[in-house]
Amino acid sequence: MTNPSEHPRTDSPGVPPGVCPMGPGGVTRLYGPDAEADPYGLYEKLRAEHGPVAPVLLHGDLPAWLVLGYRENLDVARTPSRFSRDSRHWRDMREGRLTPDHPLAPISTWQPVCVFADGQQHERWRGAVNDSMARFDRRGLRRHVTYCANQLVDRFCASGRADLVHQFAEQLPMMAMTQLLGMPDEYSPRLVNAARDMIKGTETAVASNEFVQETLRKLVARKRAQPGADFTTWMLEHPSGLSDDEVQQHLRLVLIAAFETTANLIANTLKMVLTDVRFRASLAGGHMTLPDAVEQVLWDEPPFITILGRWATQDTELAGKPIRAGDALVLGLAAANMDTTVRPDLDAPIHGNRAHLAFSGGAHECPGQDVGRAIAGTGIDALLLRLPDLTLGVDESELAYRSSLMSRHLTSLPVRFTAHQPPRPALTAGGAETAQTCAPQPQPVPTPTPSVQVPSAPVSRSSWWRSLVRRLRRR
CATH class of the missing domain: 3.30.43.20 (Uridine Diphospho-n-acetylenolpyruvylglucosamine Reductase; domain 2)
Structure with a gap:
């Protein structure tokens, strides 16, 4: 050849x-x-x-x-x-x-980040990322993700219909990541669009990259002046002595990788829950849990x-x-x-x-894969707990994908469910009432997030799981 x-x-x-x-x-x-x-x-x-x-x-x-x-x-x-x-x-x-x-x-x-380096330089940069991720609180992650998932459900639960790609899967990871990085929540919608456009390799990818870079440049400058309990601050304070540019480039890496992989993982897992005969049969028989479904999706439809x-x-x-x-x-x-x-x-x-x-291999295997699993598993569990009678809103043959060099993702996932008014005040992760929103709070950030060792969130067999099994057995 x-x-x-x-x-x-x-x-x-x-x-x-x-x-x-x-x-x-x-x-x-x-x-x-x-x-x-x-x-x-x-x-x-x-x-x-x-x-x-x-x-x-x-x-x-x-x-x-x-x-x-x-x-x-x-x-x-x-x-x-x-x-x-x-x-x-x-x-x-x-x-x-x-x-x-x-x-x-x-x-x-080439950029000064761990994914473009080998040897000692890779170990220095990767060590800073790993150590900063290790400072996340695993329970805090799940509480924060559950709370944000409930906020998203509140926005559409009264209609009885939703598109779980645009209204849930694409929103939840960025809501979580903006909080973890310590940036203002209002950046989330624009970052979703820019992040996805960047990795498509479109004609506007360069402009999208410039928007992300400028956003993160401002974030690093703010955290250098006003440290907080967040990933950006921990990277700046790391003993390896990263420069502001090195921190900025690693924030971009973490933000883009975490958003795209987790959004695709959530969407593809929800599609499997709603359409895949293997999942329905296994679930009805009590053999497949939500973490099992997540791993099946990582085999069949990896985020990248x-x-x-x-x-x-x-x-x-x-x-x-x-x-x-x-x-x-x-x-x-x-x-x-x-x-x-x-x-x-x-x-x-x-x-x-x-x-x-799904997360590659070797020394460059994704360091945040368990964070992604935790966000996806916790978010899906919260969604199904709120909407236990969730069904696909169109025939499965009508579902479409959009692909690029690196990514393949659902364009939409229409669903139906019993409409109901959102609780007031909104639900927190533990089900308690609160008037807070998902917007960032004054420093320090109140809910830092998980360790790289965080496992996928456990499935509650007394909540949505039982409801779904009952529905499947009646079919």
Whole structure:
């Protein structure tokens, strides 16, 4: 197999002509409407033609390798000496083809953050992130998330209808993260739009990135002058002595990664609860809990389907493909989770198995994955407790996804339920009455949040679970 940098012909009986969006030299484009319409189908066509590693083209027809195999993804993630996270190794960047206004610039241009570093520098930056996350209070996280989830439900419960993507899944993570970072809550709606636009690699991605950067720049300056009990302050105070710019870039990293992954995880898990026969049958039989459903979703529909983020440091080989120094590699997380060499029966439910690559692997495995699980599990549990008769509002065939290079998410999730007036005052996490809102309080922030070791919130079998089981058994 020739190198993708040379735009080789890939004519092959494995893929009928015209099925895949083809770029120069017949190499498959990994972007554009055709490629994004069915990314999972595209991955399997590439796997059938090329095996576990396939040549592809990124935005602007930049060549790269898409890693499809489970073992090959782990190999790349665990060997930084061959496959670095430092994008300055990327040949196309060094030679000026990745211009500042390129759609991939916001997510691939080198920045002083742990995801673009290896070795001692990575340990310094990653240590500051881990230590600051470890200061979160695990009970405080669940109380805060439950409270914010109840606030969101209050906004639509009287109508008997809702779109759980726009009115719940996309709102809850940013409400939680703005509080954790110590920023004003009024930024949340604009940050939701900017964060999602950034990782799509759209024409407006650069402008969205500038808005996020300016917001965080102001936050760092404010916290330097007025410290609080929040992640931003703890990063500024860390013994590693991070500069303001280093803190700002890590806040951007945490904010964007936490928002997109958690929003997708919430939406996909809710869809599974409402539509998936495996979940309904297992739940009715008492064998699948909400944390089980979350892990099943992380296998089947990971929040990030790919990650652009490894660059070859030397000429090497991967699954028989010659990789040249400076080549870009895209980790195919969704494709790896569907690799039949490690998952022979793709339809079989997976209980308690966290060997998926939804959060990547190796030294750069997502440090906030348990925070995301806690936000998703706690938020969904609170929603189902408030709306125990929740049902899908349209036929499942009408649900649609929007995909980009890195992400695939539901465009909407319409639901119906029995309308009722919200309680007054609003519910807190413990069910007590309060007149507070989810807006930030005077420093210090009253509800700091969880440790990296936080497990998913336990499922209450005396609340929504029993109600849902009763409904399913009556069907």
